Amino acid sequence: MTGIPEKPTLDGIEDRWADQWERDGTYRFDTSAVRDQVFSIDTPPPTVSGELHMGHVFSYTHTDLVARYQRMAGKTVFYPMGWDDNGLPTERRVQNYYGVRCDPHEQYVEGFEPPFRGDPPKKHQAVPISRPNFLELCDELVEMDEQVFEELYRRLGLSVDWTQHYATIDARSRRVSQQAFLENVRRGEAYSQEAPTLWDIDFRTAVAQAEMEDRERPGAYHEIPFQLTDGSGSLNIKTTRPELLAACVAMVAHPDDERFQPYFGTTVTVPLYGQTVEVKAHELAQPDKGSGIAMICTFGDTTDVTWWRELDLGMRPIIGRDGRLHTEAPDGVDAAAYARIAGKYPNQAQREVVEHLREEGLLIGEPEPIQHPVKFYERGDRPLEIVTSRQWYIANGGRDAELNAAMVARGTELTWHPGHMQHRYDNWVEGLNGDWLISRQRFFGVPIPIWYPLDADGEPDFDAPLLPDVADLPIDPSTDVPDGYNADQRDQPGGFTGETDIFDTWATSSLTPQIAGHWGEDDGLFARVYPYDMRPQAHDIIRTWLFATVVRSHHEHDCAPWTHAALSGWILDPDRKKMSKSKGNVVTPMGLFEQHGTDAVRYWSASARPGIDTAFSEDQMKVGRKLANKLLNVSKFVLSIGAVDGHVPSESADLDADVTEPVDRSMLAKLDAVVAEATEAFEAFDYARALERTESLFWWFCDNHVELVKNRAYGTNDDTAGQASALAALRSAIATFQRLFAPFLPFATEEVWNWWHNTSVHAESWPVPTALGGDAALLDPVIEVLTLIRRAKSEAKVSQRAAVDRVSVAAPNETHDAIRSAHADLAAAGTIAELEIVEGDVVACDIDLAAT
RNA sequence: GGGCGUAUAGCUCAGUUGGUUAGAGCGCUGCCUUCACACGGCAGAGGUCACAGGUUCGAAUCCUGUUACGCCCACCA
Numbered sequence: 001m002t003g004i005p006e007k008p009t010l011d012g013i014e015d016r017w018a019d020q021w022e023r024d025g026t027y028r029f030d031t032s033a034v035r036d037q038v039f040s041i042d043t044p045p046p047t048v049s050g051e052l053h054m055g056h057v058f059s060y061t062h063t064d065l066v067a068r069y070q071r072m073a074g075k076t077v078f079y080p081m082g083w084d085d086n087g088l089p090t091e092r093r094v095q096n097y098y099g100v101r102c103d104p105h106e107q108y109v110e111g112f113e114p115p116f117r118g119d120p121p122k123k124h125q126a127v128p129i130s131r132p133n134f135l136e137l138c139d140e141l142v143e144m145d146e147q148v149f150e151e152l153y154r155r156l157g158l159s160v161d162w163t164q165h166y167a168t169i170d171a172r173s174r175r176v177s178q179q180a181f182l183e184n185v186r187r188g189e190a191y192s193q194e195a196p197t198l199w200d201i202d203f204r205t206a207v208a209q210a211e212m213e214d215r216e217r218p219g220a221y222h223e224i225p226f227q228l229t230d231g232s233g234s235l236n237i238k239t240t241r242p243e244l245l246a247a248c249v250a251m252v253a254h255p256d257d258e259r260f261q262p263y264f265g266t267t268v269t270v271p272l273y274g275q276t277v278e279v280k281a282h283e284l285a286q287p288d289k290g291s292g293i294a295m296i297c298t299f300g301d302t303t304d305v306t307w308w309r310e311l312d313l314g315m316r317p318i319i320g321r322d323g324r325l326h327t328e329a330p331d332g333v334d335a336a337a338y339a340r341i342a343g344k345y346p347n348q349a350q351r352e353v354v355e356h357l358r359e360e361g362l363l364i365g366e367p368e369p370i371q372h373p374v375k376f377y378e379r380g381d382r383p384l385e386i387v388t389s390r391q392w393y394i395a396n397g398g399r400d401a402e403l404n405a406a407m408v409a410r411g412t413e414l415t416w417h418p419g420h421m422q423h424r425y426d427n428w429v430e431g432l433n434g435d436w437l438i439s440r441q442r443f444f445g446v447p448i449p450i451w452y453p454l455d456a457d458g459e460p461d462f463d464a465p466l467l468p469d470v471a472d473l474p475i476d477p478s479t480d481v482p483d484g485y486n487a488d489q490r491d492q493p494g495g496f497t498g499e500t501d502i503f504d505t506w507a508t509s510s511l512t513p514q515i516a517g518h519w520g521e522d523d524g525l526f527a528r529v530y531p532y533d534m535r536p537q538a539h540d541i542i543r544t545w546l547f548a549t550v551v552r553s554h555h556e557h558d559c560a561p562w563t564h565a566a567l568s569g570w571i572l573d574p575d576r577k578k579m580s581k582s583k584g585n586v587v588t589p590m591g592l593f594e595q596h597g598t599d600a601v602r603y604w605s606a607s608a609r610p611g612i613d614t615a616f617s618e619d620q621m622k623v624g625r626k627l628a629n630k631l632l633n634v635s636k637f638v639l640s641i642g643a644v645d646g647h648v649p650s651e652s653a654d655l656d657a658d659v660t661e662p663v664d665r666s667m668l669a670k671l672d673a674v675v676a677e678a679t680e681a682f683e684a685f686d687y688a689r690a691l692e693r694t695e696s697l698f699w700w701f702c703d704n705h706v707e708l709v710k711n712r713a714y715g716t717n718d719d720t721a722g723q724a725s726a727l728a729a730l731r732s733a734i735a736t737f738q739r740l741f742a743p744f745l746p747f748a749t750e751e752v753w754n755w756w757h758n759t760s761v762h763a764e765s766w767p768v769p770t771a772l773g774g775d776a777a778l779l780d781p782v783i784e785v786l787t788l789i790r791r792a793k794s795e796a797k798v799s800q801r802a803a804v805d806r807v808s809v810a811a812p813n814e815t816h817d818a819i820r821s822a823h824a825d826l827a828a829a830g831t832i833a834e835l836e837i838v839e840g841d842v843v844a845c846d847i848d849l850a851a852t
Numbered sequence: 853g854g855g856c857g858u859a860u861a862g863c864u865c866a867g868u869u870g871g872u873u874a875g876a877g878c879g880c881u882g883c884c885u886u887c888a889c890a891c892g893g894c895a896g897a898g899g900u901c902a903c904a905g906g907u908u909c910g911a912a913u914c915c916u917g918u919u920a921c922g923c924c925c926a927c928c929a
Contacts, residue, residue, distance in 0.1 A: 008888085300929075608865095632889080
């Protein structure tokens with residue numbers, strides 16, 4: 001208990017209380033709690049990029065509001081924190097920070113010193129280093145970044161239990177990730193397959209459907225004739241990718257398209273390259289697109305893959321993993337013609353093919369420019385190609401209707417906030433077109449824990465993978481050796497070989513509930529927190545993080561991973577565009593914390609309704625600052641009345657006996673209603689509503705009720721019972737407001753609470769309505785009269801303290817009792833000598849100002 | 853092409869099952885240097901609730917349609 005300060009201030013309270021909370025373990029999870037007492041949160045692990053941006057502040061505050069409410073409402077809150085440091089963003093950051101690049105062919109260098117630590121010059125050529133050296137640098141940088149992040153999150157006032165923390169690349173995450181995958185393999189939910197796959201030619205890795213996005217790109221229709229092999233004419237196609245003519249394996253048109261029905265089953269010759277292909281029918285062919293008949297190539301797009309599979313066509317792959325056309329012509333393709341494009345990138349090959357077509361007179365008309373959507377890896381710079389390779393998949397309902405229905409059903413088990421976000425989930429699940437591709441041909445990530453036996457020729461047997469023992473996890477198959485083999489049998493005929501791929505980052509982060517809850521390591525803890533109560537996250541990763549987590553939970557635990565999914569919106573800049581670095585309009589949170597105070601920044605976040613994209617607004621932060629300041633000052637004022645040496649006399653427990661005045665009971669009745677509303681709102685995760693109701697009554701309380709009763713509270717009228725009533729009601733109200741605001745303004749409320757308590761406000765119980773049964777409406781006509789008196793003084797341009805000789809209040813009969821009950825308070829608040837009440841249709845005042 | 857969301861004061865937004873004169877904050881105007889707060893207080897001006905129909909005694913709220921903006925999804929020939 002610090003007592004009431006002479007001059008309350010918000011300056012410096014963040015560091016003081018953040019340190020205190022850490023010392024006291026205020027937010028520590030009680031591991032002995034039973035499940036019913038626990039509120040568990042599957043916190044999003046932010047990508048550790050070295051800086052916190054406003055989007056983090058915004059959404060993490062939302063989660064913290066709910067966590068703080070639940071804690072005060074009596075729950076033990078499991079609020080862990082994770083860092084997502086696994087995957088491409090870290091690889092990129094390591095490359096840029098140290099001026100290196102990973103080349104698996106390089107030899108490991110003991111004690112390697114990178115050329116730079118931070119900001120290599122722009123013209124610096126990245127130094128190739130081995131994979132182990134690269135991973136060491138990843139670990140080093142991640143550790144530095146995480147320290148910076150933790151400081152920022154503490155400064156934001158998150159009530160996280162920092163002892164419950166994890167990183168998606170740490171040993172526990174690797175173990176959980178590998179163990180869950182091996183369970184998937186054993187149950188047949190995970191499998192490897194050689195198949196056409198979306199492929200980023202720059203990152204040289206396979207890409208999942210969820211990481212793919214459409215971008216509008218210019219292209220052009222090239223009209224090209226295919227000669228019928230019986231010489232009876234030609235069929236013309238329009239294609240945007242003439243460079244794939246050499247990969248053509250068939251033509252296709254819609255089965256009902258009368259223009260092409262006569263040709264189904266006949267053959268044509270591919271121009272330039274001479275291979276003979278058949279004309280096929282398939283419903284996916286669209287009669288109104290292009291010329292109505294298309295060529296099928298292996299592979300130009302995902303429709304080609306579908307056609308190839310369903311029509312059981314042959315394969316003529318021409319694009320390699322490096323994005324270049326193969327140097328050798330595929331089967332049946334004219335080698336001399338192909339030589340002109342061999343080894344080129346697709347865009348170069350296209351120019352060459354068009355030139356070639358022109359030379360041969362096989363281009364009908366000029367290419368017709370169009371804008372069309374092209375698939376990109378969301379982090380990539382060049383269009384995705386489709387390359388055949390062996391990859392690992394987890395069944396997610398993309399190929400199995402029954403599983404798909406089960407995944408949709410899991411979505412209905414969740415309570416979505418806001419509810420309409422479920423549509424996005426349904427949309428995504430129902431639109432899946434394949435299983436979840438989890439293997440990546442990258443370096444920094446969790447290794448796929450699999451080996452393959454090699455036959456006498458040294459060829460791996462992919463159908464009989466060697467699995468490690470769960471007790472040995474985590475493992476790295478590139479250095480660890482499977483049971484029954486010796487290290488020197490690695491990559492030898494009759495020996496074994498390790499899987500070189502790693503898991504996609506989502507394959508690990510889809511297990512955050514299991515990682516944070518110590519699944520497979522502390523079953524008691526896991527049972528206390530799982531399924532979690534809440535998954536907070538951004539709505540743009542429903543199709544990735546949210547869906548993937550549901551998939552893993554469905555397979556492993558046969559339930560939904562949480563009961564509530566709370567989706568937060570985005571920050572928009574004042575032009576209503578999504579805030580982004582490239583636009584140069586990102587503001588750093590630390591500067592805002594320092595300028596406005598953390599509580600003020602949190603206030604801005606808290607005033608945004610759940611799931612709604614929200615404009616960045618420093619004005620809102622100023623309002624929050626004002627609110628925090630007001631809370632300090634009104635607390636000081638109220639608590640100072642009747643205080644001794646800055647200390648408030650201990651509270652009487654018996655409000656019923658102390659609060660006797662109808663006016664005071666009316667105020668507490670209004671507060672009761674707000675407590676009920678705020679509680680109801682928080683139970684529905686609507687923190688913004690709770691704030692708005694609380695704040696609205698708070699200002700009314702400061703401006704009206706305090707002003708009305710302060711003279712009685714001072715005891716200026718020698719009304720002892722009235723004074724006791726006023727003081728008890730004021731202190732009760734202040735105690736309630738301080739707790740109602742605690743989730744929103746954790747620093748300011750802790751500051752004022754400690755003036756008169758020895759406990760943390762964040763460990764206090766959430767307010768419940770009093771049992772006084774006051775008449776909430778009683779004060780309304782009273783305050784109306786007070787406002788009229790103020791208006792009269794304002795219009796007369798005199799001070800609000802100016803004395804009034806006489807006021808005649810005209811008011812409807814039914815309000816007379818109420819106004820009479822506040823007669824003395826009104827007279828004192830308005831400095832009125834004589835106040836009379838007469839009948840009238842509406843409340844009105846006739847005021848005689850005293851002569852000055 | 854399918855789906856979802858939003859549209860209320862100059863700006864940012866509330867408005868809970870349809871119910872008197874549509875609310876708040878910021879900004880703006882005027883006033884008060886008041887003994888909790890000038891990082892303050894009091895008061896005031898400001899709205900055809902996107903548009904068009906419909907249901908109803910009564911619509912910002914429900915229904916239909918239209919427009920604008922944003923987002924998600926979709927097989928890109």
